Amino acid sequence: MKSKYVILASALLISVATFAQKDQIKSAEKALKSGDAQGALTILKDAENMVVNAKDVEQAQYYFVKGNAYLDLANKKVEEGKNLSLAAETYKKLIDVEKASGKVKYSTQAAASITEIKGKLINAAIADSQATKHADGAKKLYDAYLLDKKDTINLYYAASTAVNAQDFDLALPMYEELKKLNYSGKGTSFTAVNKISGNEDGFNNGKERDLAVKLGTHEKPKTEAIPSKRGEIYKNLALILVQKGRSEDAKKAIADARKANPEDSSLILTEANLYLESKDYETYKKLVGEALQKDPNNADLVFNLGVISANAKNTADAEKYYLKAIEINPNYANAYLNLAALKLEAEKPIIDEMNKLGTSAKDMKRYDVLKAQREGVFKGVIPFLKKANELDPKNEDVAKTLLGVYKALEMTAEAKALKATMN
Structure with missing residues (x-):
């Protein structure tokens, strides 16, 4: 008889907790609508421990309100980068909950907000870079990449921006991830000048660009090849590893890269520069000779041979290489x-x-x-x-x-x- 009373009491407690949670979410929604996003987050924090045991619908609603509150703060420039990332993280939890339950109510709007956040993170990163806040910009670009890992160019720009910040601890894992992905960035850019703004707009493909020109909104179409960034990626990865005293890891990284990309001549130069940094001039000259066979009219290569010859007090060879570079x-x-x-x-x-x-x-x-x-x-x-x-x-x-x-x-x-x- 006593056990039945215990069960009844437990059920009553759960019911009360559920109602309390619903009330908190409604209160948070009300606070958010009145413009108090921080107040909404404070209210939701009290319901945080109970949300795990809540129904899927209530969990989704909780994450939706919470994501909206973070986004509202970001839009008001309150710790913009941090709140944009928190909003995106919260929306992703919402989508996971609705995907698991099979009941979709907020996911479409959450996905649209994530796309909006990605754009805001990129724009904020650009503003950071222009204000020479490169480390902040790098973190935002990396967060943008995490929101959409198919858009690997954001990871590349995050790593490059971290290097501009001289924050090699931040840049290293990004370059290692780019290496793992075998990212090259090679492609083709399709642009045309917007007749109204005068700006050069980019298009996904030539067909879209040509249609815009045909419709009369754009002019001066341009198609340009985007060279591979692989050499630069491995060069920066190697130089960071060298700076950290990991020269053997750097040499291995380049060797692996060349095996994976035998036709990429820029990687030979990267390896050559690595040996130049370590003052192994003989290996450098050998690698430069190999690169020159592939690219005999590379003035930079020839010039660098002149520098090495001058450092070795070989004046005749140095003069020969400098004159060749000028030729x-x-x-x-x-x-x-x-x-x-x-x-x-x-x-x-x-x-x-x-x-x-x-x-x-x-x-x-x-x-x-x-x-x-x-x-x-x-x-x-x-x-x-x-x-x-x-x-x-x-x-x-x-x-x-x-x-x-x-x-x-x-x-x-x-x-x-x-x-x-x-x-």
């Missing part, structure tokens, strides 16, 4: 600058010898010879410095070096003209 790309400013710097190194031994000379007739005669040699060095670098200055007029070091050469050669008119451009 491939006549507007390669750094090649002209490095070539000038290389040639100016010949001045030091001349100056050292001049400083040791005395005032005897023999020494004075030798001084004149050395002075002529020095002038020859200066005259030889003028064309390269002038070209470097022409290509990179904002580079003060180039202008100052050229000015110094003009003064040493007593080229007063040229020095005066150059100085006028520097002021």
Whole structure:
């Protein structure tokens, strides 16, 4: 007899709890409608422990109101990033509950809100980056990726933004995930200029873009190939691993990448740069040679060979590579600058010898010879410095070096003209 009373009492307690929970959800809805989103969340927090045992319909309603409250706070710019993520997380719980129960009431609206949140997260991330809050932007882009893992470009941008923030602990797992996904980002972009806004709009495919042009809303259609980002991804992953003292992991990451993508020549460069960072110049030269076989007109590669040769005090090879880089790309400013710097190194031994000379007739005669040699060095670098200055007029070091050469050669008119451009 006593056991029946116990069962009856338990049933009564559950019933009371259910009614209390319903009332709390209604109160939270009322608070939200009156504009008090924070108050709504406070009310719902009291019902948090009971929601697990509630009916599916009530659970869905609870998550719906809670998600709306978080979104309302985000829309009011109250901890925007955090509340957008919490809203999306809550809506996903709602969708899971209704999917399991088979009763759909709020899921359609929740899914639309998730799409809205994704867009808001991306826009907020862009604003963060423009305000140089790169770490905040990276986290928001990663949250946008978690909302829609098919849109892997958001993961790529999250990792890149984390690197801009110099937050390598944040960037590393993102790059590791990109590697796991074998993400490349290679594709084609279809754009056209919006006649009203004047902005260049993107389209999902050429058909959509061409239709917009045909309808007269857009003009100047453009189709561009988007190159693979795989090389950049593995390069950044490797460099982060190197910085963390994990150089063997970095080498393995590149080796794995090259096995998975044998046709991606950018990965050879990434591996070469890894060995360059670790000052293994022989392996670097071997890999660069391999890359040059695939891409013989890559001016950057040739230029880097010049840098390595110069560091190894192999002046003849360095000059050869710098000239080759200029031959491939006549507007390669750094090649002209490095070539000038290389040639100016010949001045030091001349100056050292001049400083040791005395005032005897023999020494004075030798001084004149050395002075002529020095002038020859200066005259030889003028064309390269002038070209470097022409290509990179904002580079003060180039202008100052050229000015110094003009003064040493007593080229007063040229020095005066150059100085006028520097002021």
